[in-house]
Amino acid sequence: MSYPWKNMSPKDGFMVRQNALLSDMDQKILTFLYQPLIGATAYSLYMTLWTEIGEESYWSEGILHSELLTLLNVGIPELYQARIKLEAIGLLKSYLQTDPEKLYVYELLAPQSSAVFFNDDLLSLLLFETIGERKFRNLRSRFVVAPLNKEKFQDVTKSFLDVYRFDAELFKQEKALLKEPVELVGATQPEGPTIDAQTFDFKFFYTGLNSHYINRSAITKDLEKTILVLHTMYGINELAMQRYILEASDMETGNIDERKLKNVVYHDYHKNNQKNVQLQDVVEKDIQVDQKQQKVRENDLKQQGLSEDEIKIIEVSEQISPYDFMTSIKDQKGGYVTKNEEWTLEEILRKANLPSSVVNILIHYILVARDNPIFEKALAYKISNDWAQNKVFSPEMALQKVKKMYSENAEKQQTVKKQYGNQRQTNYGKPVKTRTETLPEWAKEGNTAKAEQPMSEAEKQAFMERLKKIQNFGKEGD
Known part of the structure; x- marks a missing residue:
């Protein structure tokens, strides 16, 4: 199964654009009204993006997603989940550029005012269902302003022309300047969440109402x-909605009482359902499925006899693209990826037809296990050719190949020691050499072969620290 967050990487850059001026009241609305709907992670993401924006520039500097993952202490799936929650509720718009480089732009949108929020059927009903009636009333009271009794006061407010005068001719001269097309912060009105009407057949709904006394013009846009919100939240089909409309209608005028419609739907639903309506995040289920699959895979790898460290290597190899994997290792070693290494990697990916996770094991073997300063071309070609020919199509198979190389190289070193240790002089003063077994041709890595020894505890600890960094601050990547 393909998950949408797999297209995101901690190495991807992004910038934040502020679409509207955000006030202290906006923050209060976000905290008390939006946070119960979107959750703490999405709320933290919004506030974090907000703080990244420069003063009077309304744009942030370029940032890596890895920084967000660190600040929020989440992985790529949870970050993606939080992002789309903000998009769905009308607080964020996301844009993606792929050429010449991958770059996201996150445009922060202002929340609705408290008046609009509580008058919006979808937002107010969702909040009501999420927190319950008592808490809903308490929250609403935070935004209620005491009315002014205008009967006791006289309005003495001056109009504009009572206070100011201006030169009409000067206004005409500067009219062109005033109409220059510029995009000003705060010019865009906040957008609330929208619901797709595809699941409700309004044509069928209206056909059923024609036989009744309902005034068709009473059903405004x-x-x-409201009908669409009630249908979406409470699962009411067209026939049931006709019945509710009739119940909320005035028999004499044919007009519909919207408040009564909401009440009858709400009470009818909760008469048969003890629990409040729950927002079901479509991504949450995918994340749970993905985590379950990872757990099953981890157990399978344990049954194959792999150690915790080896399983961690495999997990990281499956999460990060080969280029990012190589770059992470080079960064940690204080080096950089050369053009020749890029070309070598591209050619292996194109010609060997090996999975990215297998190529990552190859990169790890050459740069970490062998501690080579570069991704050695000849060695990389030898091993990738062998793995392609032997159908090494999983990281665990590649890891077994690596372990075999360790074993063969250790055997080779032992053979060499025995060979020179057993030399003896003949009567003629010439050395006699013992016979040695030959290794597979591809495993003879030429004069550049480096003797491989098991890692010490200190080296092992350093390796695990490096592996955590390669994992790159999040739990998922490419």
Whole structure:
């Protein structure tokens, strides 16, 4: 199964754009009204993006997603989940550029005002269902302003022309300047969440109402939105909605009482359902499935006899693209990826037809296990050719190949020691050499072969620290 967050990498850059001026009241609305709907992680993401924006520039500097993952202490799936929650609720728009480099732009949108929020059927009903009636009333009271009794006061406010005068001719001269097309912060009005009407057949719904006394003109566009919200939240089909509309209608005028419609739907639903309506995040289920699959795979690898460290290597190899994997290792070693290494990697990926995870094991073997300063071309070609020919199509198979190379190289060193240790002089003063077994041709890594010894505890600890860094601050990547 392909998960959408697999296309994101901690190495991907992003910038934040502020679409509207955000005030202290906006922050209060976000905290008390939006946070119960979107959750703590999405709320933290919004506030973190907000703090990245420079003063009076309304744009942030370029940032890596890895920084977000560290600040929020989440992985790529959870970051993606938080992002789309903000998008769905109308607080964020996301844009992606792929050429010449991958770059996201996150545009922060202002929340709705408290008046709009509580008058919006979808937002207010979702909040009501999420926190319950008592808490809903308490929260709403935070934004209620005491009315002014205007009967006791006289309005003495001055109008504009009572206070100011201006030169009409000068206004005409500067009219062109005033109409220059510029995009000003705060010019865009906040957008609330929208619901797709595809699941509700309004044509069938209206056909059923024609036989009743309902005044068709009484169902306004706003009432249609309410009907769609009730259909979406409570699962009411077209026939049931006709019945509720009739119940909320005035028999004499044919008009519909929207408040009554909401009440009858709400009470009818909760008469048969003890629990409040729960927002079901579609990504949450995918994340749980992905985590379950990872757990099953981890158990399978343990049954194959792999150690915790080896399983960790495999997991990281499956999460990060080969280029990012190589770059991470080079960064930690204080080096850099050369053009020749890039070309070598590209050619192996193109010609060997090996999975990215297998190529990552190859990179790890050459740069970490052998501690080579570069991704050695000849060695990389030899091993990738062998793995392609032997159908090494999983990281665990590649790791077994690596372990075999360790064993063969250790055997080779032992043979060499025995060979020179057993030399003896003949009567003629010439050395006699013992016979040695030959290794497979591809495993003879030429004069550049480096003797491999088992890692010490200190080296092992350093390796695990490096592996954590390669994992790159998050739990998922490419």
